[in-house]
Amino acid sequence: MEQMSGILFICIALPMIPMLFILPDKKSRLFLGYMIVGATVCLVAGGVNLWLLGLFNNDSMYVTTNITPISEELMKAIPVLYFAILFSDDRETLLSISFALGIGFAVLENAVILTQQIQNVSIVWALTRVIGAALMHGACTAAVGLGMSYIRKRRKLFFCGTFSLLALAIIFHATFNVLVQSSFRPAALIMPAAVYLPVTVNLFLKRRKKH
């Protein structure tokens, strides 16, 4: 069972690598690449989370609601920071790659949880994971990506701003984890959707106006 996340990574993320060389434009390759990076981060986070669980006497409720949101958000932020420092601090690109990274992370996480809870899964469970966890991971990483777009433009804002956005993402993630494990599960679904929908509608309207 411990090898399962590795096996799932091989089955889900590795087949995407040959596709990277087929895609025609640079942007598509970048987004797909960051989805694969997201799945890789999820694989690493799985190991780190297991170690953290042992450190906190296997108190999974405490660890999932307080510790793993911090470790996961930090790990997801590193590849975005790497891109912002070395390649580009363009806001739209950073937002897109960080959202792709979050979704890549969520895809592997969903698959791992699916194999762990195979007896209890249903269509409702799957929809819950898509609307809740996938959007939550995407939105949290995108929020951190937004802060990183200031890395070259306004250094004074970058350090504190990115740290504060990271704090925001961690609380959002932790609140989701608390709600999803409590009797207030529907609220855990509403939360990410309530953030995602207005932002997406706004982006859609903006793009339509531009064209």
Add this chain to the structure above:
Amino acid sequence: MNSLLYLNIALTVFAAGSFIYGALHYLRPHRPLYASMIVVGVGCIMLGRIYILARLLAGLVITGIFHVGILGTIGAFGFFYSSNYGQIDSLVDDGSKDFMKYRIIAVSGILITAALYVAVLMSPASLVEKISDGITAVSIAAASYYHVKHIFVPDVDYGVVSCLRLFNILAFLYGALCMGEMAALAYNAEILLIVICSLQCIVSAALIPVMDKGVRSWSK
């Protein structure tokens, strides 16, 4: 403490009201980044409260342990600090000796926060709680430095800071109230907690409308 649950419901509602008002006005293109950052800061306060509320509703404890709810306060004051330091301070302080007086006055913000933290340190609270309160106090102290400075510093060229004085007073007061809340929780002082949280409700609800008024008069 059942009152803790009701107080957090009230705090969430007031912070959410303030955040929604700000989000509708400032989380749009071509709006001052300063105001957007303050709005997101209040959003942090709201999310931190939602997290604490979720923990309480799920039957989990919030005292005696480290919990990420403190990141709501840390994030909020991180945004307040970042907006004042990154956006406003260079307009009013050119780094010359003329402003030394105001920099010294601003240190009082740090000292007041530190004095309130000493009360937490002397309480019977657990070491973990004292450390996490200490981390929160650092972010409040850093933001308080600029809040106090911008209350007293004169406007040089742009007439920006004078419009935001009331907001800076409220933000500094909110920081002091957060420190007071930590002390009340550390001493398990329920009445003090009710008083402090009631004041926090009023201040957090007023933060964005007051900032909005200031930003509107500066952009006139």
